[in-house]
Each structure stands twice: as C-alpha cells, then as structure tokens.
Amino acid sequence: MQSIISVQALTKAYASGHQALKGIDLDIRRGEIFALLGPNGAGKTTLISIICGIVNPSSGVVLADGHDIVRDYRAARSKIGLVPQELSTDSFETVWATVNFSRGLFGKPANPALVEKLLRELSLWDKRDSRIMALSGGMKRRVMIAKALSHEPQILFLDEPTAGVDVELRRDMWEMVHRLRASGVTIILTTHYIEEAEQMADRIGVISQGRIILVEEKARLMAQLGKKQLSLQLQSPLAAIPEEFAQYPLELSADGQTLVYTFDAQGEQTGIAPLLRRLGDHGIDFKSLSSSESSLEDIFVSLVRQPR
C-alpha cells in the first residue's frame, strides 16, 4: 500500500545554526493513527511544520499523498489539516465566519451544511455567532479543530491536542479522532502523554534529538510492556554468570549480588520454575526474590536517554 506521507532524508537547520532534524525517514500509512512521541525540543513541531509547509526544510523530500510539499505546495497542503499547538485565529471574527473563511482559503466552494455538521460535532453550534475572543480556551481549541477540518483534508495533524484541556474536551477529541479515522482520514498526533498514545495510536514513532529512533506497531510495544523482571538476591555474590546459564536472559548486577531474569509475562510459560531448579542444582542460592514490570513509559524514557 502506498504511504500517504513519505518523508525522506529530511533535515532542518534553523538560522541560529541549531540542527533540529538530522535525517528523518518516515512513512505514514493511509488511514492509520500515528502517534509521534518525544521529549521537549526533540523536533516534533519542526517535523510537522515542514510537512504542513509552514517551515522550509534544509534538505530532503516530503510527499503528501504523492505531492511534493515544496514543488507542489498547494496540492499537498490541500490534503492536510493542521491543529497547531498554539491557538492562532482572528479573535474579532465569529466562529461561523472564521470556519467558513478557512475553507475558502483552500479554494473550496462554500458548504454551509458541512460547516454546520462540524460545529455540531464539536459542540460549537450554540457558539456560532460568538466572537472568538469571547470563548473559553477549550472552545477556542474546538474552533481550531473545526478550521483544520473545514476543507475536508485527508490527513490531519494534531500537535499536542490535549495539552491543558479538560476531561470532556479530551474525550470529545478522542471520539472525533476515531470517527475521522473511520471515515478514512489519516491522523498524526504528537503528545507527551504516553497514555494517550497507548489508547489512540495504531503505530508509535519516537523522536529524540532530531532523529526517529523507533517506529513500531502499538500492539508490539504493548507486548514489550508485558516484559517482567525477576530479581534474585543471592546468598553469596557471583563473579560471573556460569556458562551453563548462557542461554538464559540473565544479567548480573555490578556487585555480583543480584541476578535479574527478564521474561515475557504474556507468554505461556515464564520459565521461572526450571530456572530456579537449575540454579539450585548449581548451588546458587538466593535470599529473596522480587519482580517488577516495565511500562511503555520506562521503554520510552530509556530510549530517549540513550546518547546517539
């Protein structure tokens, strides 16, 4: 299947000299919900801004539904809706006018029925005649979403959609994202909330220091989530793991006091019982044992901490 967004060898150096993107290759599949995770300053907004034509790339190629975002800007941009992190809209306009105007910017004929549907779905219909400046922060954000969807884009970018929004708006947003996906729209969201990525995304990409360091099906990441560790506090320290145990996923702590066994908690067999038996056969006794489970957050933190 042809990807709806294709990013190839993309770099960005800002005028300050800061290298925000250091060679990004990324394919977004048609119809998926893709979550881009990364710490502050990783390059998420820069990447999205380039794909949406707001920031110029230094080198590399981006195709949106087959259109080059630089050479064929208008066609590429018409496929894309963007809900930016920061609210930016004319605050003297009414909700109704601003959403209709956004549609017109893309050269689309007026479609009051579509705008009405959008405003109703986003609980903005009652506010259609209000000026933007008179709305609450959450309502303004809903307006930004309505604007982004006004020209019926095939691809929707949500940059930190739920940062600082209340529970109700977050729920509405998630429902809307699922509805849009069901209608064939591809959704790319950035988030600091790993829980959000877990709940919403089909695939997860992790960006750190201007590089994509992981792209994975969420289901596979969840399988990693199921990894557990069993720590055995030994009676007497070991200098090294005996050769007989080479095939076991065992690690010895630096002081030789603790053996750590990593296993798949979702697997049918943990392998713990035979391991403990074999350790006993070799005279390796332990004082106590404890287990722990890694979370997606642990995986994420350890990924972005690794210097690359």
Ligand SMILES: Nc1ncnc2c1ncn2[C@@H]1O[C@H](COP(=O)(O)OP(=O)(O)OP(=O)(O)O)[C@@H](O)[C@H]1O
């Ligand atoms: N206009 C600019 N000029 C110079 N440097 C910039 C500019 N915009 C962003 N940067 C730098 O580029 C890096 C990436 O920024 P970017 O906003 O893309 O990160 P981010 O992953 O979206 O972060 P956050 O999660 O904080 O929004 C940062 O170090 C930032 O300071």
